[in-house]
Amino acid sequence: MKTRKGKIMLVLAAAIAVIAALGIVVHSSRTQAERYISEKEANKYKLEDTTVPEATPTPAPTAIPGPDKVDVMIQRGIALDRMSEEDADALCSLVKQANRMIESNVIYYGFFQRLADPDDLLWNCFEQTGEVQIGWFYDGKISKPDVMKEENLTEDEFCEKYGEPIVMYNDHDAEDFAQMLEQCRDTVVNEALRSDLQYVIDEVRLAAETHDVTHVEKMYHVLHDMDYFLLNYRLDTEGQYIRDKSTISKYYGVLAVYGEQHE
Numbered sequence: 001m002k003t004r005k006g007k008i009m010l011v012l013a014a015a016i017a018v019i020a021a022l023g024i025v026v027h028s029s030r031t032q033a034e035r036y037i038s039e040k041e042a043n044k045y046k047l048e049d050t051t052v053p054e055a056t057p058t059p060a061p062t063a064i065p066g067p068d069k070v071d072v073m074i075q076r077g078i079a080l081d082r083m084s085e086e087d088a089d090a091l092c093s094l095v096k097q098a099n100r101m102i103e104s105n106v107i108y109y110g111f112f113q114r115l116a117d118p119d120d121l122l123w124n125c126f127e128q129t130g131e132v133q134i135g136w137f138y139d140g141k142i143s144k145p146d147v148m149k150e151e152n153l154t155e156d157e158f159c160e161k162y163g164e165p166i167v168m169y170n171d172h173d174a175e176d177f178a179q180m181l182e183q184c185r186d187t188v189v190n191e192a193l194r195s196d197l198q199y200v201i202d203e204v205r206l207a208a209e210t211h212d213v214t215h216v217e218k219m220y221h222v223l224h225d226m227d228y229f230l231l232n233y234r235l236d237t238e239g240q241y242i243r244d245k246s247t248i249s250k251y252y253g254v255l256a257v258y259g260e261q262h263e
Helices: 069-079 085-108 111-115 121-127 144-150 155-162 174-185 191-210 213-231
Strands: 008-010 045-047 130-139 164-170
Touching: 069 213, 085 111, 085 174, 085 213, 111 121, 111 213, 121 130, 121 164, 121 174, 121 191, 130 155, 144 155, 174 191, 191 213
Parallel strands: 008 164
Antiparallel strands: 045 130, 130 164
16 A cells, blocks of 8 residues: 555554444644544545445344343353353453444444445455555545546546545454454354354455445344343443433344344
């Protein structure tokens, strides 16, 4: 990747970069090194819009009532039976962290909308480690359509001439995440839970291979149900501090451990 003075660095301390957060901290050497872009400054600059408005993600399964806490605790005990406490904790932690990362990006950063475009630079996170470009940043005072027309530029040429690459540091790509899940899967005795984990592993690899957002969505649905309705039930604790519970309380019904079918 070309390095140039003034590029934007997004540094994200994420354990799982395949589900990395989008654009949290931005540093720019154009004006003042190592500073955050404030809300006021955001009016001067804008990120290159890489969403695909007309693209519609795969519809999620029809919402159905999820199991209550008692049922979850019973099923959790069955799913984690004969696992060591250390291995069970590692699995629960990985699933919780993965679900939280995707969830926050879905709610705040248009995660699925961006990945609906197979050419979106965010897909680089699935395939690369180290410094990874995930978008473009340019002066908001510039009228992109007008400049492209006046100078007869393609979108790529405009970004190369007027934009600066948005870069994040990626510790792990999709294959790394798949291998983390495999390590956890190998400690699981319950066949249904092993099946659920294998399904996520397969979807992670298919997403990286095909750049098809439906595989990311399917992966998320299983991780979501596995987190909130199997391994880390917390709707009665953390949930009480969340005004809009529509996301965390949603149940997709896709876990083999409950005798359900994967999508």
